[in-house]
Structures are given as C-alpha cells and as structure tokens.
Amino acid sequence: MTEQHLQAGPLPSGMQLHDDGRLRHLLTIEGLPRELLVEIMDTAESFVSVQAKTVKKVPLLRGKTIVNLFFEPSTRTRTTFELAAKRLSADVLNINIATSATTKGESLLDTLRNIEAMFCDMFIVRHADSGAAHFIARHVAPHVSVLNAGDGSHAHPTQAMLDMFTIRRHKGDFTRLKVAIVGDVLHSRVARSQIHALNILNTAEVRVIAPRTLLPADVEKLGVHVFNDMDEGLHDVDVVIMLRLQKERMQSALLPSAHEYFQLYGLTNERLKAAREDAIVMHPGPANRGVEIASDVADGSRSVILEQVSNGIAIRMAIMSMVTGAAQ
Template identity: 50%
Template structure:
C-alpha cells in the first residue's frame, strides 16, 4: 500500500495504527482532547476544513461511526457527502476505482472508507490523487484506527499514564478489528499488561497480538484490571456453532457485577458498541457509574476531528 506518511514522516492517510510512532499517536490524542468540552456545553468547532469536502463511503452498515465522522467533519466546517450503499454505483456494478475517480473529480478532499473486505482502504490509498487523504473507518477484522484512538483516549483521561495499568479486552477477539487496533495503540503507548479473554473457538492466534496475554477465564482476566472492555458477540457466529449460545456465553464470559468486583475499585468499563446486554455485558454493568461507554462515543467525534485536521495539514499546510 502507499505509505501512510509523506516524505517528511507526517500522517497523510490513516489506515492502521500499527506503524504510527508514539509521538504522533500522542499528538493525535492531545489534539483530540483539546476538542472535548464539558457535558452540556457547546461542542468544539472551528472552520479549519471550511471549503473542504469529506466523502463517507460506508460499504458496510454503520450508525455510530458514520454519524461520528459526519459530525466531526461538520464541526470543522467541511461539507459532507455520505453515500448510501444500497443505491451506490458500486452496488450497481461500477468498479470501486471508478466510484473513487468520479467522486475525486467532484473535488473530494478526504475519503472515509468502511468495508467488510480486507485491504480496501489501502488499495484506495494507492490510487487517489496526491492531494487526497484516505481514512479507514473499519476494515474487515483487521483495522479500526479511529476506534483504537478513542479507546486509548478514554483510558488516558481516566487513568493517566498507562505504563503500570492492566487492560482487559473480552469477547470475540478472533474477529475483532477493535481489539487489533486497541492492541496496536496500547503496545505503542507501553501499556503495563494487555489481557485478551475469549472462548477457545473465538480466540485469536497469539502471533497476531504480540505482547498480550491470552486467557480463557473471564475471572482471571478481570482480576486486578484497571480497564475492562467487552466486545460485541456476533449472534450469527453462535448460530453457526462458533461459540456457546448467548445464555451460555453470558454464564461463562459475561461481565457481571460479581466479576467486575474482581477488578480494581477504580476500574472503568468500556464497550465499542453495539452492545448485546445480558450476553457479553450485564445491563446493570453497562449502566453502572464505572461505565464510560457513552464517553467513548463523545471522544470518538473529537478523535475524528483531530485526525481530519492532521491529514489536511499534511496535504495543504
């Protein structure tokens, strides 16, 4: 794929967090934090992207991520075009590159891409014009970089330096782009310990998560943790026999109040959404004071504002 960075090492696309240096990661988090305002206050906004146009190409269904990118772009003063996949040219048979070239001819500045197929954002990076940026809004099971950024921003705001902290991610790790992007960011930031908890049928290959500890006991994973993040269990995988059914999963692996009590008293509870209440997480835990799930959503808009502003500065100064 085309490099995420320009000749000076500045970020011009964002496809993965895997190779983003610590200094740039921290700079993105710092910029995102500057866009956060207290609950009830007016959201941060400026005209940094006035006259620029953002195209959201979501070839996979999304509500939260798409809305978050739209709000982020508008709060920076940009115009936003969001394609409905059900009526897009790609659905009608036009090639992906023809769609990109058509939109590029309409003077699009940033393409925000979400696709169930691996490699699509990187492929588009290889073919856009030099003045155009590509942002990955979720790719197969591999990458979801802005989600990884908003997750570590949320952790940092509550816990400060993560060097001595224990982060536990539980659920369907094998198929999770959220877990992979969080792993990339946490390893770069030097997290104290990253624990990954999953049933054997939903566990990843250990080689995909270097530095992490793989566990098949939710109690062992949560005990002493500073962060517990649950991942959505895809019911279709249960129906296909790739794991216990919903009730059994909750019994064996669900985050209940009793299990959360094993974590540090100050531990925070996270979930990227959408949640299956009473499957991977008890409703009472999702709504408990320790839950920062809605904060993650707030932080997501700020992160996407920071990323858009950063790549536009790289391309246009």
C-alpha cells in the same frame, strides 16, 4: 480463514505518513510511532474544549469536502465522523453503498474515480473486506486523504484511538496499566487496533479473555497475555474493554448459545469485583445487553461507554484536521 484474517491487509504503514512524518492517511495503528498517537490525543484534548462552546464549530476545514464512503452499515461511526467533519466546517457527503460480491476490484475503483471527480479532499471508508481502505489510499489523487473507518476484521484505527483517549483521560500513564479485552477477538477489527495502540503506548500488560474458538491462532504474537477464564483474566485490571459478540457467529458453531456465553464471558457486577476498585468499563457499541455485558454494568458508575461516543467526535476532529493540514 483464521490465518487469512490476521494477515489480510497489513501493508507497509509508511504510506500513511508524509516524508516529514506527518499523518497523510490513517489506515491502521500498526507501525505508527508513539509520538504520533500522543499528538493525536493531545490535539483531541483541544477539540474537547470546542464542544463546550455555544457555537460548537471551528472554521478549520472550511471549503473542504469530506466523503463518508460506507460499503457496510454503521450508525455510530458514520454519525460521529459526520458530526466531526461538520464541526470542522467541512462539507460532508454520505454515500452508502450496499455490500455485494461484485462491489470489489474494478467497480470499487470506478466508484472512487467518480467521487474524486467531484473535487473531494478526504474519504472516510468502511468496507467488509480487509484492506479496502489501503486499496483506496493507493489509488487516490495526491491531495486526497483516506481514513479507515473499519475494514473487515483488519483494523478500526479511529475507534482504537478514541478508546486510548478515553483511557488516558481516566487513567493517565499507560505504562502502569493492566488492560483486559474480552470477547470475540477473532473477528474484531477494534480489538486488533486496540492491541496495537496499547502496545505502542507501552501499556504494562494487555490481556485478552475469550474462549479458544474466538481467538486468532497466533494471538500471542500480537503482544498479549491470553486468558480463557474470565475471573482469572479480570484480576487486578484497570480497564475492561468488552467486545460486541456478533450474533452471526453463533450460527457458525463457534459458540454454543448466547445464554451460555453470558454465563462464561458476560460482564456482571459480580465478575467486575475481580478488577481493581477504580477500573473502568468500555464497549465500542452497540452492546448486546445480556450477551456480553449485563445492563446494570453498561449503565453503571464504572461504565464510560457514552464518554467513548463523545470522545469519538473529538478524536475524529483531531485526525481529520491533522491529515488535511498536512496534505500539500
């Protein structure tokens, strides 16, 4: 299962770009050029200023219809995508489709054809299966763009980009940064996308800190330094990214108990002392307080967790306007 998780999904990232290099779909960070990631962040910077206006809206995507196609529950990602689309003046359709074993293959395609017949311009897709967004991107009409809002344990590119944007706003130059990603890397699409993004941006050192049971077998191949000891791994880092520990993992015997996990890998103020004095703490949410992160750290002065949420709107506005403008 572990190997499959790592290999499922990645397809030629070429299908994400138009011939002239502009973004058409955003399915995975893997394989994207650095200039494009920088352009996404630069554009997002302009959209931050939109949120300072009395009228927090621009007319850019007026007349476009964006469909949130969620096969898996999500609050934060769906609402920030929805808000981003609305602030771009697009019309938004939210479709939540309960996951079931049969919601695959042909029925997924059927759903797609039906929605396409409503003259939509963009699909935001979240699905429990790795590769679902790629599958949809391969079958949509030429004028439709697909954004991956999380597929299985494969990728969550917009989350990774909002994290990069948050890091850049606090720390600037990636080439001098040490970044530690802590927790369930094995099942985390967020971690995988973050690692690709950090490496594309030439981050000085990317570390993962986790018990062996929560790391993919060949995690080093992703370009990270592996630490099994929290204090060692946090030493001197500029950025600490905590991952959500999915409770269901506890049942699959990968972990002894939530309590013991917190003892070994939970982020406390005491542990944080190993990191640099100005280190920031990030979490993609929703955080399990007392499991992977102590409440006083999550709410503390070094936490940028709520900023990540605000930045998520700007980064999604940037990506949506880049793919729409480029769609010819």
